[in-house]
Amino acid sequence: xxxxxxxxxxxxxxxxxxxxxxxxxxxxxxxxxxxxxxxxxxxxxxxxxxxxxxxxxxxxxxxxxxxxxxxxxxxxxxxxxxxxxxxxxxxxxxxxxxxxxxxxxxxxxxxxxxxxxxxxxxxxxxxxxxxxxxxxxxxxxxxxxxxxxxxxxxxxxxxxxxxxxxxxxxxxxxxxxxxxxxxxxxxxxxxxxxxxxxxxxxxxxxxxxxxxxxxxxxxxxxxxxxxxxxxxxxxxxxxxxxxxxxxxxxxxxxxxxxxxxxxxxxxxxxxxxxxxxxxxxxxxxxxxxxxxxxxxxxxxxxxxxxxxxxxxxxxxxxxxxxxxxxxxxxxxxxxxxxxxxxxxxxxxxxxxxxxxxxxxxxxxxxxxxxxxxxxxxxxxxxxxxxxxxxxxxxxxxxxxxxxxxxxxxxxxxxxxxxxxxxxxxxxxxxxxxxxxxxxxxxxxxxxxxxxxxxxxxxxxxxxxxxxxxxxxxxxxxxxxxxxxxxxxxxxxxxxxxxxxxxxxxxxxxxxxxxxxxxxxxxxxxxxxxxxxxxxxxxxxx
Amino acid sequence: xxxxxxxxxxxxxxxxxxxxxxxxxxxxxxxxxxxxxxxxxxxxxxxxxxxxxxxxxxxxxxxxxxxxxxxxxxxxxxxxxxxxxxxxxxxxxxxxxxxxxxxxxxxxxxxxxxxxxxxxxxxxxxxxxxxxxxxxxxxxxxxxxxxxxxxxxxxxxxxxxxxxxxxxxxxxxxxxxxxxxxxxxxxxxxxxxxxxxxxxxxxxxxxxxxxxxxxxxxxxxxxxxxxxxxxxxxxxxxxxxxxxxxxxxxxxxxxxxxxxxxxxxxxxxxxxxxxxxxxxxxxxxxxxxxxxxxxxxxxxxxxxxxxxxxxxxxxxx
Numbered sequence: 001x002x003x004x005x006x007x008x009x010x011x012x013x014x015x016x017x018x019x020x021x022x023x024x025x026x027x028x029x030x031x032x033x034x035x036x037x038x039x040x041x042x043x044x045x046x047x048x049x050x051x052x053x054x055x056x057x058x059x060x061x062x063x064x065x066x067x068x069x070x071x072x073x074x075x076x077x078x079x080x081x082x083x084x085x086x087x088x089x090x091x092x093x094x095x096x097x098x099x100x101x102x103x104x105x106x107x108x109x110x111x112x113x114x115x116x117x118x119x120x121x122x123x124x125x126x127x128x129x130x131x132x133x134x135x136x137x138x139x140x141x142x143x144x145x146x147x148x149x150x151x152x153x154x155x156x157x158x159x160x161x162x163x164x165x166x167x168x169x170x171x172x173x174x175x176x177x178x179x180x181x182x183x184x185x186x187x188x189x190x191x192x193x194x195x196x197x198x199x200x201x202x203x204x205x206x207x208x209x210x211x212x213x214x215x216x217x218x219x220x221x222x223x224x225x226x227x228x229x230x231x232x233x234x235x236x237x238x239x240x241x242x243x244x245x246x247x248x249x250x251x252x253x254x255x256x257x258x259x260x261x262x263x264x265x266x267x268x269x270x271x272x273x274x275x276x277x278x279x280x281x282x283x284x285x286x287x288x289x290x291x292x293x294x295x296x297x298x299x300x301x302x303x304x305x306x307x308x309x310x311x312x313x314x315x316x317x318x319x320x321x322x323x324x325x326x327x328x329x330x331x332x333x334x335x336x337x338x339x340x341x342x343x344x345x346x347x348x349x350x351x352x353x354x355x356x357x358x359x360x361x362x363x364x365x366x367x368x369x370x371x372x373x374x375x376x377x378x379x380x381x382x383x384x385x386x387x388x389x390x391x392x393x394x395x396x397x398x399x400x401x402x403x404x405x406x407x408x409x410x411x412x413x414x415x416x417x418x419x420x421x422x423x424x425x426x427x428x429x430x431x432x433x434x435x436x437x438x439x440x441x442x443x444x445x446x447x448x449x450x451x452x453x454x455x456x457x458x459x460x461x462x463x464x465x466x467x468x469x470x471x472x473x474x475x476x477x478x479x480x481x482x483x484x485x486x487x488x489x490x491x492x493x494x495x496x497x498x499x500x501x502x503x504x505x506x507x508x509x510x511x512x513x514x515x516x517x518x519x520x521x522x523x524x525x526x527x528x529x530x531x532x533x534x535x536x537x538x539x540x541x
Numbered sequence: 542x543x544x545x546x547x548x549x550x551x552x553x554x555x556x557x558x559x560x561x562x563x564x565x566x567x568x569x570x571x572x573x574x575x576x577x578x579x580x581x582x583x584x585x586x587x588x589x590x591x592x593x594x595x596x597x598x599x600x601x602x603x604x605x606x607x608x609x610x611x612x613x614x615x616x617x618x619x620x621x622x623x624x625x626x627x628x629x630x631x632x633x634x635x636x637x638x639x640x641x642x643x644x645x646x647x648x649x650x651x652x653x654x655x656x657x658x659x660x661x662x663x664x665x666x667x668x669x670x671x672x673x674x675x676x677x678x679x680x681x682x683x684x685x686x687x688x689x690x691x692x693x694x695x696x697x698x699x700x701x702x703x704x705x706x707x708x709x710x711x712x713x714x715x716x717x718x719x720x721x722x723x724x725x726x727x728x729x730x731x732x733x734x735x736x737x738x739x740x741x742x743x744x745x746x747x748x749x750x751x752x753x754x755x756x757x758x759x760x761x762x763x764x765x766x767x768x769x770x771x772x773x774x775x776x777x778x779x780x781x782x783x784x785x786x787x788x789x790x791x792x793x794x795x796x797x798x799x800x801x802x803x804x805x806x807x808x809x810x811x812x813x814x815x816x817x818x819x820x821x822x823x824x825x826x827x828x829x830x831x832x833x834x835x836x837x838x839x840x841x842x843x844x845x846x847x848x849x850x851x852x853x854x855x856x857x858x
Contacts, residue, residue, distance in 0.1 A: 298641065
């Protein structure tokens with residue numbers, strides 16, 4: 001944390017010199033930001049670092065001998081669908097295996113952390129009106145943005161340091177490269193979020209746009225890697241996550257790639273700074289258009305849909321596109337290698353199912369299901385947002401029961417999740433061009449697990465209104481378990497904690513109703529208990 | 542007289558904070574009732590209990606003859622509520638919100654809605670984010686006054702309005718009373734309370750300390766008198782209810798409990814009055830006495846020459 005204290009002590013002198021009044025107060029704001037994030041940043045960084053650092057050990061267990069590793073490398077070279085899932089393997093050392101297996105996920109997590117930090121300390125503050133008082137103090141026009149970016153830099157810097165030191169045993173150079181790459185992607189999304197925060201008036205939209213780019217980066221990398229075995233595809237290069245892969249940590253590092261990332265970070269930073277200096281506080285560049293003078297909204301349900309429809313449309317479009325791309329990848333994936341026991345075992349370790357095409361579809365659909373869990377949490381937590389912002393109060397002071405009010409949002413949340421999986425299935429089937437029924441079934445079978453996560457969010461909001469955000473922790477843990485749990489050789493009892501672990505592996509696997517029905521029942525019980533608690537407790541204000 | 546709101550012995554704690562500590566409140570149907578108290582006295586907590594948003598720990602509350610917690614929806618059909626701090630949805634226009642609030646209550650009078658928008662000079666096409674504090678309040682006020690309800694609960698509804706709009710607001714409240722509706726008005730603007738309210742309740746630390754009509758309450762306070770006399774005044778000090786007597790030659794300054802004014806004036810008259818200034822108690826004085834944290838109850842007691850010590854006694858008449 002030396003960076004913090006350094007910046008804090010430097011700030012007053014910078015303010016006094018008068019040379020950088022635009023940045024006056026940055027040190028104070030940075031310290032304030034780190035103070036507010038004193039739990040979030042350490043937890044995020046620790047989870048991410050643990051995920052990366054535990055990888056070599058697990059991989060040693062899975063691919064202990066040189067033969068096994070060489071075999072894996074051969075598989076990755078020849079099998080397009082495997083590459084689509086995790087990317088190409090550039091070397092068969094443990095370090096390279098670690099970078100290959102977890103690099104993209106670690107970078108994605110760093111990206112999420114960074115974008116949340118930046119938006120939280122910029123647009124969120126403006127939207128809430130808190131920034132107004134702060135900005136009326138001795139605070140420069142660009143100080144808030146600088147402090148937010150520095151806070152993200154602190155988080156990413158510590159993460160890079162932990163990765164570099166922790167993996168040094170696998171080769172110091174590669175460890176430094178991987179650490180830099182992960183942190184670099186983090187900062188890439190930090191500066192991207194900074195631009196989004198200037199362009200939109202809504203923090204939610206700024207987060208959504210940046211997260212959308214992250215989702216696209218995921219899909220693009222997968223699409224690119226399925227076509228080439230060396231990461232050279234244009235699609236891969238379009239994805240910031242593909243850049244990390246092309247850095248080739250532990251496999252003859254290309255040092256110009258971190259330079260490229262750094263350049264992009266600076267370029268985006270410049271754009272964000274230029275925008276930040278030019279606009280009015282609390283405003284964006286897109287003027288708010290007037291709305292209708294009279295409204296047709298008449299029920300709490302209609303209001304919930306009106307508030308959430310934009311998000312539902314955005315998520316639906318994303319799922320449809322991701323489905324189409326994955327469908328295209330599936331097309332012909334099996335033809336390349338035929339059915340092969342070794343490849344199947346690898347896919348199974350990704351959480352898929354036997355039968356290569358089926359396994360690929362199953363793994364991809366499972367991934368979309370996990371992402372849908374994020375949607376359902378975001379949607380359910382609108383209840384919490386409406387309540388704590390005080391907007392729920394006048395609605396509930398109308399002739400609207402709490403259950404009716406909650407039901408509006410829950411229909412959007414739980415029904416919306418079904419809509420997303422339908423769109424994903426439709427896109428998948430369209431891209432794949434056959435097996436529409438089986439693919440759609442595979443998508444829909446994810447729903448009970450998604451609903452259980454949604455139910456957990458409802459329960460938290462009902463029972464612990466101030467701790468409702470913990471639902472994000474639930475979704476995040478399930479996401480991590482699903483993505484890298486199998487590779488980490490996590491004990492089955494832990495994997496079983498995730499509702500997704502109990503779903504039948506479709507297509508290919510056997511459809512089994514008892515776990516599906518049990519999950520639906522669990523979701524229903526969670527919702528019922530949450531709503532009962534909501535009905536009985538005081539409204540938080 | 543039937544009661545629109547009837548509350549007795551209401552308790553509500555948040556952890557160690559006792560927000561309501563045995564609150565009593567009676568609001569008759571058709572009256573405009575002022576609800577006063579210093580910051581943190583528990584006004585907003587009380588209002589939220591009346592709206593069924595909070596559940597009281599103990600005590601009874603009846604709103605429009607129903608339980609506000611268990612019959613919340615039915616009660617709310619006949620209530621319009623304006624919070625002191627109106628938060629709107631950033632991407633909904635003011636007009637949309639007004640219509641939504643109206644439909645969530647007993648319905649909206651279209652003609653009255655249009656008229657009120659005109660009177661409050663509100664642009665209903667603007668989006669929530671672009672309204673100022675005062676304009677956000679106007680959105681909630683238009684929705685409340687245009688709604689077809691029996692009871693309006695207004696929690697510091699005018700804190701962001703300009704004086705012109707304050708006028709409009711006061712006219713609207715009077716119209717509501719003429720239509721026989723009940724208004725519970727929580728406010729710190731004493732002129733507004735004096736202008737509008739039939740009766741007031743003052744609460745402090747979660748408890749009702751005074752309740753009654755303004756005339757009743759005035760009666761409990763002192764009038765300041767300055768007089769220039771022809772002769773030397775005598776016997777003033779012996780009169781009951783006289784305080785802070787200051788005699789300098791023919792000049793007299795004193796304070797007297799308003800209920801004892803008569804005897805003082807007679808005594809002064811005997812000495813021959815050349816000039817007389819009498820200052821009736823201002824509302825400010827009245828409220829300051831109750832707002833001041835220490836000794837407020839004691840101060841209320843000093844005015845009890847005729848035994849009107851407790852607020853409850855005044856309230857029950």
